[in-house]
Amino acid sequence: MRDETLITLAGRDPKRSHGAVNTPVYHASTIAFERVAEMVEAHDRPFEPGTIVYGRFGTPTTFALEEAVATLEGGHRAIAVSSGLAAITAALGAFAKAGGHVLVADSSYGPTRSFCERGLTAGGVEVTYYDPSIGSAIEALLRPNTTAIYLESPGSLTFEVQDVPAITAVARRHGIPTVIDNTWATPYFFKPFAHGIDVSVHAATKYIGGHSDLMLGIIVVNEENFDRVRRHVALLGHSAAPDDCFLALRGLRTLAVRLRRHQESALAVARWLAERPEVERVLHPALPSCPGHELWRRDFLGSSGLFSLVLRPVALERVHAMLESLELFALGYSWGGFESLAIPTDPAPLRTAASWRAQGPVVRLHIGLEDPADLLADLEQGLARLAATS
Numbered sequence: 001m002r003d004e005t006l007i008t009l010a011g012r013d014p015k016r017s018h019g020a021v022n023t024p025v026y027h028a029s030t031i032a033f034e035r036v037a038e039m040v041e042a043h044d045r046p047f048e049p050g051t052i053v054y055g056r057f058g059t060p061t062t063f064a065l066e067e068a069v070a071t072l073e074g075g076h077r078a079i080a081v082s083s084g085l086a087a088i089t090a091a092l093g094a095f096a097k098a099g100g101h102v103l104v105a106d107s108s109y110g111p112t113r114s115f116c117e118r119g120l121t122a123g124g125v126e127v128t129y130y131d132p133s134i135g136s137a138i139e140a141l142l143r144p145n146t147t148a149i150y151l152e153s154p155g156s157l158t159f160e161v162q163d164v165p166a167i168t169a170v171a172r173r174h175g176i177p178t179v180i181d182n183t184w185a186t187p188y189f190f191k192p193f194a195h196g197i198d199v200s201v202h203a204a205t206k207y208i209g210g211h212s213d214l215m216l217g218i219i220v221v222n223e224e225n226f227d228r229v230r231r232h233v234a235l236l237g238h239s240a241a242p243d244d245c246f247l248a249l250r251g252l253r254t255l256a257v258r259l260r261r262h263q264e265s266a267l268a269v270a271r272w273l274a275e276r277p278e279v280e281r282v283l284h285p286a287l288p289s290c291p292g293h294e295l296w297r298r299d300f301l302g303s304s305g306l307f308s309l310v311l312r313p314v315a316l317e318r319v320h321a322m323l324e325s326l327e328l329f330a331l332g333y334s335w336g337g338f339e340s341l342a343i344p345t346d347p348a349p350l351r352t353a354a355s356w357r358a359q360g361p362v363v364r365l366h367i368g369l370e371d372p373a374d375l376l377a378d379l380e381q382g383l384a385r386l387a388a389t390s
Contacts, residue, residue, distance in 0.1 A: 003072060003188055004256045011068030011249065016060070025246045026059035028052075047230045049077070056239040065245045066218070068252055069208070073187035074194060075220035079233050080240035080248075084183060084203020087217030089115045091179050091201050094225075094232035095148035098124030102148045103141055105162065106353035107132045107155025109181060113350060131354040133291065135163035139170045146174070151197075152181040153190075154292070157308055157347045157364060158356065159283045161292025164299060168196025177225055183207070183336075187220075188259055189302040198225050206336025207304065210251035210258055213337075214244040258338075258369065262305030265375070266367035272376055273309050278383050280360050283308040305367040306335050308345070311360040314386065319344055319361050322386035328370055328378040335366035340375060342366075 001009070017023050031052050033039035042053040052059060058066070058080070066078040081087050092115070096102055104116055106129040116127045130141055132155050149171050153162040164180065171178045179199040180192050186207045192200040202208060204216040217240075221229045263286075270284040281289060284307035285296040296303070311319065323331060329342040345364050348356040367375065 006072050007068075007188070007256050008253055010071040011064040011066070023061055023064040023246070023249065025242050026061045027242055028059050029055040031055070046234070047227070056237070057234065058239070059242055061242045061245045061249075062240055065240075065249050065252070068249065069187060069202070069204075069218050070220050072252075073182075073200060073220050074191050075200060076223035076226050077230075078218050078220045079230055079238075080204075080245055081217040081219065081233060081238040082240055083215050084201070084205055084217040085111050085115070086238050087201040087203070087219045088112050088181065089119065090233045090236055090238055091199050091219050091229060092116075092120070092148065092150060093236070094199075094229045095177050095179070096120050096123070096125045097147060099145060100124075100147040101126045101128065101143045101145045102150065103128050103130055103138065103146060104150045105132045105152050105155060106130060106351055107158050107160050107347075108150065108152045109156040110350055112150070112152070112181070129353040132160040132162050133354070134167075136166040136170055138167050139174075142170070142174055142176070146176055149176055149178045150180075151178060154184055154285050154296070157345055157350070157362065159285055159290060159292075159307060161285050161290075161295040161299075163295055164192070164195045164197065172196060184304055184306060185300060185302075186255060186259065186304070188255055189304065190300050193220075193222060195299060198222050199229060203336075204248050205334060207259065207262075208252055208255065209244075209248050209336070210254065211247070211337055212334065212339065214247045214251075216240055216244045216248050218248075259302065259304060261369055262367060263303050265369070265372040266303065266305040266307060266365075268372045269365070269367050269375055269379070270307055270309075273379070276383060278311055278314075278386060280310040280312050280358070283310065304336075306364070307367075308362050308364045310358045310362055311386075313360045316344070316361055318386050319363065322382045323363070325385040326378055326382045328375055329365070329382075337366075338369045340366060340368040340370055 046053045046057045070078040177198045180197045182200045183203045200220045202218045204218045274282045286303040329340045332341045
């Protein structure tokens, strides 16, 4: 079946829900058993598909979401946790060990770097950040004790696209697991397992939820590594709230139509900004001027609504005045919902392997579901404010 059909069907069986089209919300901590043998068997095999032993390991609501996302992305099984960062740290932690070495993309999400620097290194793990444009040359950075490679494509804030197949080919030759943050593209626009990835993580808070009203992370794993990751997640005590799983399932059903609108509107805004005299360059992977565009064309099925722009040199106070004058763009850090957002940002402090070179300030935009003509009018008055502010 095509993805649009899978999005509507995966993880949903009305026969299991007394005819209800959507899997109901199961609020449960204690699970009652009729026989001791049944209870012991469930306790001994808590990760078997459909096994319900204790609320922390999931309920039918959780399992429906996990099944749907894994099916859409092409992984073996999925694990729902409480946030995107929980998914990232649990997935990385499953492969990191004291005395080991982990390679992490230099363009990764800021909190991912914080976990590496304050969590992994404190536990005796050495972390090396690599240039996201490295491709197969990553082989030169491998060590005998390298236990994982972590990718994020496109990169956070700067949107470089990595050569995922080249990196995973190197990793597989050396028996090293790969983990990727696929939040930007979602399982709809990028298929990491088809490109050799072992583990894919998502902040389902964003596009999968789609309405800025839940906190959720999802880890999708191939068959070879599922048991290892699932046991590590259980060891950490991670779980996902059933209400958030239900909301994510509801959001997932409209993912295709929402993402196509995000893509169309974001490209219209990005192309308009690229022609503005106030803008030095636009960092959007679907634009030919963006680093990694050819890789994006080769590997991705589309682009989402998140991108950045580099302004020509101007005082930060003027940038702040511009952002505060916007009426349709809220100032907010998360993204992936129906609303447009804008934040000022500085990628430079987060880069160590590939220095960030830009003279002007950076603004990150998320283009929501509003009419793009209205968004362009709002941005035009904001840029006029930027020029007029002394």
